[in-house]
Amino acid sequence: MGTFKIEGGHQLKGEITPQGAKNEALQVLCAVLLTPEKVTIQNIPDIVDVNKLIGLLENLGVKIQKNGNGTYSFQADEVNLDYLQSEQFKEDGKGLRGSIMIVGPLLARFGKGYIPKPGGDKIGRRRLDTHFDGFIRLGANFRYNREEYFYGVEAEELKGTYMLLDEASVTGTANILMAAVLAKGKTTIYNAACEPYLQQLCKMLNSMGAKIKGVGSNMLIIDGVESLGGCEHRILPDMIEIGSWIGLAAMTKSELTIKNVSWENLGLIPSVFEKLGITLEKRNDDIYIPSHKDGYEIQSYIDGSILTVADAPWPGFTPDLLSIVLTVATQARGSVLIHQKMFESRLFFTDKLIDMGAKIILCDPHRATVIGHDFESQLKATTMTSPDIRAGISLLIAALSAKGTSTIHNIEQIDRGYENIDTRLQAIGAKIVRV
Incomplete structure (x- = not known):
């Protein structure tokens, strides 16, 4: 069983190109x-x-x-x-x-x-x-x-x-x-x-x-x-990987450019991350994300009620990115309700984030409320196991933002969906080693 060792707390910088979908x-x-x-x-x-x-x-x-x-x-x-x-x-x-x-x-x-x-x-x-x-x-x-x-x-x-x-x-x-x-x-x-x-x-x-x-x-x-x-x-670029890199940039306060994203095929993905307070710039067919040095603030609905991010069939928001959104929200200003409608076990990885210091209330198998830290309390490193592809990448993003060195086991789950992820992250400054 493969393992990643991740030294968190470092800002990343550079360009990353999404793999094929x-x-x-x-x-x-x-x-x-x-x-x-x-x-x-x-x-x-x-x-x-x-x-x-x-x-x-x-x-x-x-x-x-x-x-x-x-x-x-x-x-x-x-x-x-x-x-x-x-x-x-x-x-x-x-x-x-x-x-x-x-x-x-x-x-x-x-x-x-x-x-x-x-x-x-x-x-x-x-x-x-x-x-x-x-x-x-x-x-x-x-x-x-x-x-x-x-x-x-x-x-x-x-x-x-x-x-x-x-x-x-x-x-x-x-x-x-x-x-x-x-x-x-x-x-x-x-x-x-x-x-x-x-x-x-x-x-x-x-x-x-x-x-x-x-x-x-x-x-x-x-x-x-x-x-x-x-x-x-x-084959088109992978929209789930594109969303993953947006979340990674925000959580690590990094300045990143995601190359050749096929904007016309991203649907609601950019706007959902913008609702979390993340700044995205369209530069030709690239996404530029500036360093969020002052953090990012979750929007409320116009009546002041708490934002809900839920999955739905296309052109709704893809369920594969809800794990990323949930993780990114742990360091935002404000709160959000994550509603995973399609799969009843996909939010169970939140116990790992809670171990790292995140404020998450798992309401039931389909819903979780996240109260953001606004970077006032950094996530702390821990040892964890990847249960599936999307939870695995979410835990990896959390580890890259956390204080200390984290260990993620069962990284074969991450390898199922992400190509050479350790070497690609190392190229933009991540401290990650495959054991």
Whole structure:
């Protein structure tokens, strides 16, 4: 189990470039299974979860060639479907939640798709019903082996239909979409997720020959086609990492420039941090954050009531950044209520921040009230364990702002979502060592 040693209390300075988006990469990598032709993808992040999926595709028989830093070519012209029934696949698929999205492409192209119950973050229940309900509506037969936690769908032919999703699931929408592009006839997906990463998947599929309309809305209309061809695609910068660096700059009173952020795809992220009192400047496609030497003050609502920051499906605020917002608020002037609606275990990491001296009231599994210190009382170093990717980066940011040397165990969780984070932080002045 890996460990970070972090000497906190140092101001950072310089430029940092966000990696390619993890959540987009997991979707578009699965889409290479839809065609026997070559697909080239750029800006793929070098992180554990993405590398696991690339390994799984390779075991499936996809020919993979690394063309440069973050650029790969994939060709799925000799897919080994026997691998799906192997013990190795049951083990490989369990270790990665994103592996669920191979099912839609496999079902569409080969008439069958299987997956073991996927793992991933320990942040509460994450249902798969939306995925399989969509496949069933397209004409697939569903089966589930309770003893082995193994899911399967099979169909001789998928047929387009109208469906209203029970929730605007990003991975569910992506999975159903990838199945529908090769289905016979027209499919309408209402209450579809419309995150930028899903829009990117739609654009990629259309460049391969799919016919998807309504991109960016919550109603996708897909006219099925006989086959798809190859394409080239570039992944967006990771908005969650961008939010992480904004929080890091504020907590450490650092002057940072975040490069090439794709402002038009950030949604509410800049404005939520501005509500916490953080100054952001748009400089071309960069975000410049000045040193907050005098701290930052949380805004109240116009009637004077306490600010609430809550997650919601896009274009609402992403749940992946609530842990960062909560951590940043511990040193603000004022108070804020954090409402994590989607996952019931994601706020449990607050006990680590309380150990460091933060003033947090955990109201219930979904809500926490943070009373900011206004830097009058610096967080103190401690030893902690990272429970998931986003809590892990939040604890790392807290440690970089704290007085003394902190230890974070189980940093594999952080590595699942952040590329070479220690060396990138060292480049802007952070005192962090991987043990």
